[in-house]
Amino acid sequence: MASLRCRRDPCGVICLVLTYFSVFYADYVVVQYVLIPAYSDSVWCTLHGSVFNLILLLLLACHSKAVFSDPGMVPLPDTAIDFSDLRSQSSRMNERGCEGWTVCSRCETYRPPRAHHCRVCQRCIRRMDHHCPWINNCVGELNQKYFIQFLFYTGMASLYSMVLVVSAWVWRIRNERDGEAEKEGEETPSKHLIVAHYIILLVESVLFGVFVMVIFYDQLVSIITDETPIEQMRNRLMMKDKGSSSSSSSSSQLPHHPTHTRKPKLALLREVFGRGSVLCWLLPLHSSPPSVGGITYSALPDYDV
Numbered sequence: 682m683a684s685l686r687c688r689r690d691p692c693g694v695i696c697l698v699l700t701y702f703s704v705f706y707a708d709y710v711v712v713q714y715v716l717i718p719a720y721s722d723s724v725w726c727t728l729h730g731s732v733f734n735l736i737l738l739l740l741l742a743c744h745s746k747a748v749f750s751d752p753g754m755v756p757l758p759d760t761a762i763d764f765s766d767l768r769s770q771s772s773r774m775n776e777r778g779c780e781g782w783t784v785c786s787r788c789e790t791y792r793p794p795r796a797h798h799c800r801v802c803q804r805c806i807r808r809m810d811h812h813c814p815w816i817n818n819c820v821g822e823l824n825q826k827y828f829i830q831f832l833f834y835t836g837m838a839s840l841y842s843m844v845l846v847v848s849a850w851v852w853r854i855r856n857e858r859d860g861e862a863e864k865e866g867e868e869t870p871s872k873h874l875i876v877a878h879y880i881i882l883l884v885e886s887v888l889f890g891v892f893v894m895v896i897f898y899d900q901l902v903s904i905i906t907d908e909t910p911i912e913q914m915r916n917r918l919m920m921k922d923k924g925s926s927s928s929s930s931s932s933s934q935l936p937h938h939p940t941h942t943r944k945p946k947l948a949l950l951r952e953v954f955g956r957g958s959v960l961c962w963l964l965p966l967h968s969s970p971p972s973v974g975g976i977t978y979s980a981l982p983d984y985d986v
Contacts, residue, residue: 690801693817700744700815703885707842708737710882714875719849733841740834743965744816747828752821753807755785755792797911810900810909825900826953827965832897839890846879846886904953905946 711733720726781794785805788798797809799819808822820828853875903909908916954962
């Protein structure tokens, strides 16, 4: 199984543990040190607690789907493929609709257009975006939706926890000013502990919030422009090579990579999130991308081998 291969990565395992620890720590601090002391006598305690835990539940569900879903691995052939006569048949690639198919020397198989080899997963991934240690898996054609949802709910949880901590901190400062009757000797240790939890949660929320929002924006841009980061880097290198080449003859010898046709932005978003309602895009529900042949690639293109 591909997921078992990915889970052997030490960096990925550490990031998974850190992710779940951060989520449960945030829930513990928000409930124990923010909501109960500040809103215990109000309906806002139940309301904020329910909404915050619902966001965390959706976060964990999206994260689990991104971790354990197939990112779009190219199937391996049952028997070894002979590539010896591949060059002799290159003239027939375009005639038979095989333009864009390449050969992976590591997987020893053909891979469809826009597929790339992941060194960590040790497999070729269709429309591979990158290998993310935070989900211990590749982000590809079939799990990019869950990865983006995970980023979205992580950003929401970070922002929500910051608002709750700041409001509880202000409430505590006002309470200390008004209520002088409490004994300082008994309050001081617990006060320092609460402030420490507040600071740790604020730092955690800011770091994770900024981090995931940057990646979230980058993911949306890559979908709308219909270019993965790997393709963007390759295109930049090709542009540099074309710019540095002085003569047209030298530039004509550059390897040609077939360009895919651009689609409307909404159609590109639906390829990732599904054809359903926009509200369904926020839920970690299975949806088949509408791209033609996107999920039913075989291990072999239409070559005579």
